[in-house]
Amino acid sequence: MADDDQRIAIIGGGFSGAMLAARLAEAGVASVLIDRTGTFGPGLAYSTPFEGHLLNVRANRMSAVEGRPDDFVDWLKASAGWRADPEGFAPRRYYGEYLQHRLNAVRLAHPGLIELVTGEVSAIEADAVRLADGRRIEARATVLATGNPAPKTAQGGSRRIIHDPWAPGALDRIGAEDAVIIVGSGLTMIDMALWLEANGRKGPIHVLSRRGLTPRAHGEHHDTPAPPTDLLLEGSPSQQVAEARRLAAETGNWRAVMEGLRPLTARLWTGADPKTRARWLRHLRPWWDVHRHRIAPEVQEAMDRLGSRLDISAGRVERVEADADGVTVHWRPRDGSAQPPLTGGWLIDCTGPGHAAAQTPLTGALIASGRARLEPLGLGLEVAQDGRAIGVDGTPDDRLFVLGPPAFASFWETTAVPDIRKRVEGLVGVLTAV
Known part of the structure; x- marks a missing residue:
């Protein structure tokens, strides 16, 4: 059993935190894994029980361990009732079970090196974390791996507005014929639309987003990356946008262009000045997201079957009115013309993670104390290349690390499994060296 003050405290028991704890244990480093839900491994992303919620990445690219590409597929073949097609897109719940299996297997193989704690972290100190119930957990370093926060776009306290669609039972109140308004047209919108359909909800679904763009589908097979040009x-x-379009037209395969960019995206983002980052966000991000974060072909087919029940509009929300009977969304399309409001029984906020580090109690306190600071655009915490949080004086903190989605403002590509597992491996190297 390791000394308490030599352990690593990991806040967040989803993919990022759980797989870091597993890799640390395999390297002989003890950790305490803390999660407020008491569920360790799947996290929010892979806890859905609905088999129609498929992974957005092929099974043979979803190993939780860098350097062991067949780990997930081998587990599927041995343990799950799925066909285990390496090129297929497995149900997300199987991936959650796989993560739990890996975490539990490592705990058995390395007894005493991973402690699981259920609780809400209220403060991060220099040599410990404090829980809301008063417990103090000593640690030589803390890793913030809390995953994606809930959306924050839809405002108001009406029960007709569903702010967090992933909260347990969030959609259960929706009636079979109720009309639903969804704000946001990305991956979460697709998950909610498919869930409504599978659970017998047959009412119309009105979707509203700034540009009305939806995620594109993967091809039949994984695309060989197209080498990026200097331009x-x-x-x-x-010029970059024009060049990407030219390459896609020249090769006839935009997916290959995106695959070629994937390993370089974090370098491009970290090397860009704040003005360039702001331009990318303003003009490129919506198009990047729908082409980069793709859906399984089967999911696209299921969405197509919704037909006229699904209506997608491009425009900006001006205000939302809600009462006991339903919701009215006043909106204006991109051309500025007047349009009748959207009405429905419910509004589901699917606008994406509500990253607001300064307003979140845990990270807000770190910023206020000077141990952390915001990235220049204010999108989230600023993080050094090795994962250390950067303090207000520009110095990386040797006792505070950030992993996964909370580090997206600094690395951009840090939400998908293939990207996070590389970050996990790098962080293990740092934490075993000190």
Whole structure:
């Protein structure tokens, strides 16, 4: 059993935190894994029981361990009732079970090196974390791996507005014929639309987002990455967009262009100045997201079957009115013309993670104390390349690390499994060296 003050405290028991704890144990480093839900491994992303919620990445690219590409597929073949097609898209719940299996197997193989604690972290100190119930957990370093926060776009306290669609039972109140308004047209919108359909909800679904763009589908097979050109890597934002379009037209395969960019995205983001990042966010991000974060072909087919029940509009929400009977969304399309409001029984906020580090109690306190600071655009915490949080004086903190979605403002590509597992491996190297 390791000394308490030599352990690593990991806040968040989802993929990022759980797989870091497993890799640390395999390297002989003790950790305490803390999660407020008491569920360790799947996290929010892989806890859905609905088999229609599929992974957005092929099974043979979803190993939780860097350097062991067949780990997930081998587990599927041995343990799950799925066909285990390496090129297929497995139900997300199987992936959650796989993560739990890996965490439990490592705990058995390395007894005493992973402690699981259920609780809400209220403060991060220099040599410990404090829980809301008063417990103090000593640690030589703390890793913030809390995953994606809930959306924050829809405002108001009406029960007709569903702010967190992933909260247990969040959609259960929706009646079979109720009309639903969904704000946001990305991956979460697709998950909610498919869930409503599978659970017998047959009412119309009105979707509203700034540009009305929806995620594109993967091809039949994984696309071989197209080598990026110098202009794509070094040009101005407008030149980069034009070059990406030219390459896609020339090769006839935009997916290959996206695959070629994937390993380089974090470098491009970290190397860009704040002005360039702001231009990318303003002009490129919506198009990047729908082409980069793709859906399984089977999911696209299921969405197509919704037909006229699904209506997608492009525009900006001006205000939302809600009463005991339903919701009215006043909106304006991109051309500025007047449109009748959208009405429905319920509004579901699917606008994406509500990253607001300064307003979140835990990270807000770190910022206020000077142990952490916001990235120049204010999108989230600023993090060094090795995962250390950067303090107000610009110095990386040797006792505070950030992993997974909370680090997206600094690395951008840090939400998908293939990206996070590389970060896990790098962080294990740092934490075993000190």
